[in-house]
Amino acid sequence: MVKTQIRFGILGCAKVGRKMCRALELAPNTTLYAIGSRSIETASRFSSENFLPSSVKLYGSYEAVLDDPEVDAVYMPLPASLHLKWAVLAAEKKKHVLLEKPGASNVSELEKILDACESNGVQFMDATMFMHHPRTLKMEEFLDGERFGRLQYVFSSFSYKASPEFLESDIRMKPDLTAQGAVGDLGWYCIRAILWANNYQLPKTVVANRNPSLNKSGVILSCGSSFYWEDGRVANFYCSYLTDITMDITALGSNGSIRLHDFVVPFQENEAQYFQACNSKFINLSTGCEPARSGELVRADLPQEALMVQEFANLVANKADGLKVGKKWADICRKTQVIVDAVYNSIVRGFEPVEIMS
Amino acid sequence: MVKTQIRFGILGCAKVGRKMCRALELAPNTTLYAIGSRSIETASRFSSENFLPSSVKLYGSYEAVLDDPEVDAVYMPLPASLHLKWAVLAAEKKKHVLLEKPGASNVSELEKILDACESNGVQFMDATMFMHHPRTLKMEEFLDGERFGRLQYVFSSFSYKASPEFLESDIRMKPDLTAQGAVGDLGWYCIRAILWANNYQLPKTVVANRNPSLNKSGVILSCGSSFYWEDGRVANFYCSYLTDITMDITALGSNGSIRLHDFVVPFQENEAQYFQACNSKFINLSTGCEPARSGELVRADLPQEALMVQEFANLVANKADGLKVGKKWADICRKTQVIVDAVYNSIVRGFEPVEIMS
Numbered sequence: 001m002v003k004t005q006i007r008f009g010i011l012g013c014a015k016v017g018r019k020m021c022r023a024l025e026l027a028p029n030t031t032l033y034a035i036g037s038r039s040i041e042t043a044s045r046f047s048s049e050n051f052l053p054s055s056v057k058l059y060g061s062y063e064a065v066l067d068d069p070e071v072d073a074v075y076m077p078l079p080a081s082l083h084l085k086w087a088v089l090a091a092e093k094k095k096h097v098l099l100e101k102p103g104a105s106n107v108s109e110l111e112k113i114l115d116a117c118e119s120n121g122v123q124f125m126d127a128t129m130f131m132h133h134p135r136t137l138k139m140e141e142f143l144d145g146e147r148f149g150r151l152q153y154v155f156s157s158f159s160y161k162a163s164p165e166f167l168e169s170d171i172r173m174k175p176d177l178t179a180q181g182a183v184g185d186l187g188w189y190c191i192r193a194i195l196w197a198n199n200y201q202l203p204k205t206v207v208a209n210r211n212p213s214l215n216k217s218g219v220i221l222s223c224g225s226s227f228y229w230e231d232g233r234v235a236n237f238y239c240s241y242l243t244d245i246t247m248d249i250t251a252l253g254s255n256g257s258i259r260l261h262d263f264v265v266p267f268q269e270n271e272a273q274y275f276q277a278c279n280s281k282f283i284n285l286s287t288g289c290e291p292a293r294s295g296e297l298v299r300a301d302l303p304q305e306a307l308m309v310q311e312f313a314n315l316v317a318n319k320a321d322g323l324k325v326g327k328k329w330a331d332i333c334r335k336t337q338v339i340v341d342a343v344y345n346s347i348v349r350g351f352e353p354v355e356i357m358s
Numbered sequence: 359m360v361k362t363q364i365r366f367g368i369l370g371c372a373k374v375g376r377k378m379c380r381a382l383e384l385a386p387n388t389t390l391y392a393i394g395s396r397s398i399e400t401a402s403r404f405s406s407e408n409f410l411p412s413s414v415k416l417y418g419s420y421e422a423v424l425d426d427p428e429v430d431a432v433y434m435p436l437p438a439s440l441h442l443k444w445a446v447l448a449a450e451k452k453k454h455v456l457l458e459k460p461g462a463s464n465v466s467e468l469e470k471i472l473d474a475c476e477s478n479g480v481q482f483m484d485a486t487m488f489m490h491h492p493r494t495l496k497m498e499e500f501l502d503g504e505r506f507g508r509l510q511y512v513f514s515s516f517s518y519k520a521s522p523e524f525l526e527s528d529i530r531m532k533p534d535l536t537a538q539g540a541v542g543d544l545g546w547y548c549i550r551a552i553l554w555a556n557n558y559q560l561p562k563t564v565v566a567n568r569n570p571s572l573n574k575s576g577v578i579l580s581c582g583s584s585f586y587w588e589d590g591r592v593a594n595f596y597c598s599y600l601t602d603i604t605m606d607i608t609a610l611g612s613n614g615s616i617r618l619h620d621f622v623v624p625f626q627e628n629e630a631q632y633f634q635a636c637n638s639k640f641i642n643l644s645t646g647c648e649p650a651r652s653g654e655l656v657r658a659d660l661p662q663e664a665l666m667v668q669e670f671a672n673l674v675a676n677k678a679d680g681l682k683v684g685k686k687w688a689d690i691c692r693k694t695q696v697i698v699d700a701v702y703n704s705i706v707r708g709f710e711p712v713e714i715m716s
Binding site for chain 2: 226288
């Protein structure tokens with residue numbers, strides 16, 4: 001029999017966990033069941049600061065969450081370097097795994113996680129929230145249709161101006177915890193958006209932009225890259241902790257085009273905009289074009305992170321019900337990590353092209 | 359004494375000339391005085407098709423326009439390979455030169471044109487219309503200010519889907535007439551936009567994107583490039599004759615950002631939009647950001663091409679009045695051509711980095 005409420009444990013008290021606590025409350029089929037931190041004090045503080053209900057169990061270790069038989073699934077907002085250990089252990093304890101990005105420190109670690117999930121029969125998903133917004137699904141229909149035509153080019157960017165405290169002390173600034181820096185954090189979204197627009201087909205060649213910014217420890221603060229497919233498609237992305245917020249996608253097809261300015265986190269929670277155009281032509285002595293790109297609005301009944309946990313819980317419930325569930329999210333996550341690794345390696349190798357084995 | 363009406367001759371009957379005929383009518387200080395084509399029949403057909411007033415003189419050769427003492431200035435929508443010959447001759451005949459882009463077949467030819475203009479005391483400007491839109495000037499103020507901060511990154515794109523006839527027979531498809539293909543045509547605008555955002559400081563290194571599209575004669579139909587400045591700034595552009603229309607700029611500063619979707623030709627003639635943001639921060643558990651980028655509207659009293667000829671005519675009148683006029687437009691045009699050449703050369707050399715001598 002299918003459980004309708006999937007009970008979540010959260011490993012770690014990262015800031016993004018607060019957003020996920022709310023998401024687990026908002027989604028109709030999920031419950032926030034437990035929080036585990038390396039100390040019970042941190043878990044208690046997180047609970048009181050975020051007004052969590054007293055029903056939420058607090059644990060002073062990650063193991064304790066994984067050992068609680070009432071926990072169905074875990075969400076892990078841990079530094080990338082800890083993903084391998086804790087996600088594999090979670091899978092072995094038969095907990096379904098919702099993993100914060102990046103997948104892991106590199107693709108070989110991520111593959112161990114994915115193998116552990118598969119061999120233990122638990123569901124895997126990476127917590128890339130924008131994938132679950134109805135706007136993303138609506139744009140996907142347009143991208144897949146004749147009105148858009150054949151994709152030719154994609155640009156994506158994700159940047160924000162991090163605070164001095166973040167740049168000084170966040171875990172994303174520590175090379176031993178997140179070696180790939182901005183590539184695995186901000187770049188993750190840009191790369192995912194590009195793969196999404198390319199129907200998850202991997203490029204053949206990756207060439208990182210020159211001029212990445214590094215902090216004193218060598219952690220990447222801003223960077224970009226070009227991607228090339230065998231049939232001629234091209235993509236560029238740029239990401240940075242050092243500029244005003246951008247979250248842009250521009251996708252160009254042989255017939256249509258898409259643009260948006262808030263792909264990572266929509267400006268509003270209840271509805272999100274994008275611009276699309278189809279078969280635009282210059283008119284009247286080229287003094288304008290018709291149709292100009294139009295703004296499309298897409299309603300969201302829940303915030304995208306709540307839609308994400310809802311879908312994850314549905315997959316978990318289907319699995320419990322004996323339904324065969326595809327490895328869609330594992331596959332997409334792995335491909336994203338493959339390209340994250342390639343960009344990072346291209347930077348390390350002095351912006352040399354990196355060939356992708358598919 | 360200053361002539362208030364500057365009389366223009368147009369060399370050639372290219373399609374863009376129709377737009378310029380209207381611009382010369384709309385601007386308060388310009389007159390369309392003569393059209394010259396290689397045959398009088400073509401000039402007559404152009405005149406009747408475009409309902410030009412009978413006062414406009416029609417000539418069956420370019421020379422005849424240059425030899426008419428009543429012509430103050432010429433606009434030249436000729437193929438790039440003809441610019442050197444005709445622009446130099448125009449300058450020698452003391453005609454002011456408004457030159458269609460690209461500047462010439464390469465920077466060495468362009469420099470001969472600029473030298474001829476300078477030594478003959480005639481005004482030079484390249485006909486890059488968007489430079490003269492009040493929106494461009496308004497964005498410039500924002501880019502130059504503290505609210506935008508230090509520029510970090512620019513993306514620009516210009517693309518449209520050319521008709522089969524264009525791809526078959528337009529002069530821009532003939533390698534002997536316009537060797538640099540899309541780089542010198544569509545890329546000209548993208549490169550100009552990037553230089554504009556960078557206050558016309560040349561990058562140090564140019565690396566063309568792989569995967570340019572070529573037609574059967576080897577003319578570039580789509581391409582892109584990355585630019586790198588010594589202080590860490592980065593830019594990317596993409597241009598293509600093979601996709602839906604895009605005319606995007608995204609510029610990221612340390613404090614602010616700018617985006618627009620119609621930088622080459624505004625969607626409307628009388629007002630144009632751009633989006634700007636300043637010091638955006640993620641709010642409420644990162645479920646949105648404030649301020650979201652806002653849409654700014656800028657009115658234009660005349661179409662941008664009319665504002666362009668108006669400014670050109672003002673510069674000509676100032677020269678006639680003995681005022682010393684700076685070489686701003688010559689300098690900007692030369693820098694644009696330097697980068698056009700660099701992108702083209704990087705493509706020809708297999709996407710090798712090209713170092714820019716400043």
